Amino acid sequence: MEPECGLALSARKVEYLKFIFQTGGMVRTSEIASAFNVDPSTITKTLTELAAAEYIRHVPYHGVCLTKTGEQHAEFLVKRHRILSLMLVRNGLLPKDACSEASRFESQVTKKAVDRICHFMGHPRQSACGEITHDDDCLERGRGKQS
Amino acid sequence: MEPECGLALSARKVEYLKFIFQTGGMVRTSEIASAFNVDPSTITKTLTELAAAEYIRHVPYHGVCLTKTGEQHAEFLVKRHRILSLMLVRNGLLPKDACSEASRFESQVTKKAVDRICHFMGHPRQSACGEITHDDDCLERGRGKQS
DNA sequence: TAAAATTTTGGAGATACTCCAAAAAATAAG
DNA sequence: CTTATTTTTTGGAGTATCTCCAAAATTTTA
Numbered sequence: 001m002e003p004e005c006g007l008a009l010s011a012r013k014v015e016y017l018k019f020i021f022q023t024g025g026m027v028r029t030s031e032i033a034s035a036f037n038v039d040p041s042t043i044t045k046t047l048t049e050l051a052a053a054e055y056i057r058h059v060p061y062h063g064v065c066l067t068k069t070g071e072q073h074a075e076f077l078v079k080r081h082r083i084l085s086l087m088l089v090r091n092g093l094l095p096k097d098a099c100s101e102a103s104r105f106e107s108q109v110t111k112k113a114v115d116r117i118c119h120f121m122g123h124p125r126q127s128a129c130g131e132i133t134h135d136d137d138c139l140e141r142g143r144g145k146q147s
Numbered sequence: 148m149e150p151e152c153g154l155a156l157s158a159r160k161v162e163y164l165k166f167i168f169q170t171g172g173m174v175r176t177s178e179i180a181s182a183f184n185v186d187p188s189t190i191t192k193t194l195t196e197l198a199a200a201e202y203i204r205h206v207p208y209h210g211v212c213l214t215k216t217g218e219q220h221a222e223f224l225v226k227r228h229r230i231l232s233l234m235l236v237r238n239g240l241l242p243k244d245a246c247s248e249a250s251r252f253e254s255q256v257t258k259k260a261v262d263r264i265c266h267f268m269g270h271p272r273q274s275a276c277g278e279i280t281h282d283d284d285c286l287e288r289g290r291g292k293q294s
Numbered sequence: 295t296a297a298a299a300t301t302t303t304g305g306a307g308a309t310a311c312t313c314c315a316a317a318a319a320a321t322a323a324g
Numbered sequence: 325c326t327t328a329t330t331t332t333t334t335g336g337a338g339t340a341t342c343t344c345c346a347a348a349a350t351t352t353t354a
Contacts, residue, residue, distance in 0.1 A: 208351060
């Protein structure tokens with residue numbers, strides 16, 4: 001499992017990064033805090049860590065935005081969520097349950113696995129939670145690229 | 148999510164409990180320690196917690212065995228692992244990858260979801276990692292029992 | 295019964311969360 | 325344009341898990 005296996009971020013950080021990505025542009029501490037119902041000071045601390053890892057740029061007292069790397073990674077995070085949700089729906093779960101189950105465990109699923117599942121499902125464009133976009137990696141890896 | 152949603156134990160404790168169940172009878176601290184490559188003192192601490200939660204009986208210096216509750220729960224844990232592994236195999240993963248992915252995230256999947264997936268897959272008896280057994284709960288819930 | 299192996303205890307550290315109170319900075323109101 | 329309000333950050337502290345090491349306790353072996 002290389003650095004880019006998709007397990008680098010905790011479940012919480014995955015949620016925050018997806019939220020920042022989906023909100024778009026400059027996102028304020030208070031927006032994240034109220035979206036997840038946690039104290040703003042908690043958000044500040046986590047944002048500092050995400051900034052140290054260069055997923056986001058943090059302008060103190062003004063907000064955060066994704067770096068190029070952060071944006072690419074967030075795209076993967078959103079796709080992972082949607083592919084896993086879709087797999088669960090296709091295996092008997094209700095859309096809302098699929099979504100909440102996936103949110104709980106998705107941080108533990110590698111990119112390699114996601115790419116394979118995505119390939120197996122025929123690179124679907126729509127899941128229970130929104131559109132799915134596909135990158136080259138996924139298209140290659142799904143066919144059996146090792147590692 | 149009631150107490151019995153299947154999220155009560157950490158990933159690590161799930162691993163230990165499955166191991167104790169699959170080893171059977173009285174299991175020694177050192178067996179678990181070497182199986183997972185952690186210090187025996189770490190195992191002792193975790194066993195103390197599992198004993199406090201009444202999943203196991205701990206006879207100091209001699210080992211642990213499952214309680215009735217622990218055995219029932221371990222059956223669920225093993226089944227969950229196998230159902231999820233099978234779902235992954237049926238969605239394009241290689242058996243060994245399916246098994247390791249499932250081990251990483253299974254602790255975050257509810258019993259309700261497992262029962263639904265199991266029902267959807269037709270209550271299969273064989274997965275990549277071994278036999279699958281079915282309980283009444285699963286058979287009912289899979290048909291749409293709420294909560 | 296003494297030596298060796300196993301297990302437990304106690305101490306300490308890492309990671310990842312969390313909140314609260316107080317200080318700092320930005321924004322809005324007068 | 326200065327004061328009051330709101331937002332954000334800092335610092336402190338606490339919880340939960342998981343980890344290892346060294347030393348003590350216990351069991352097993354020789």
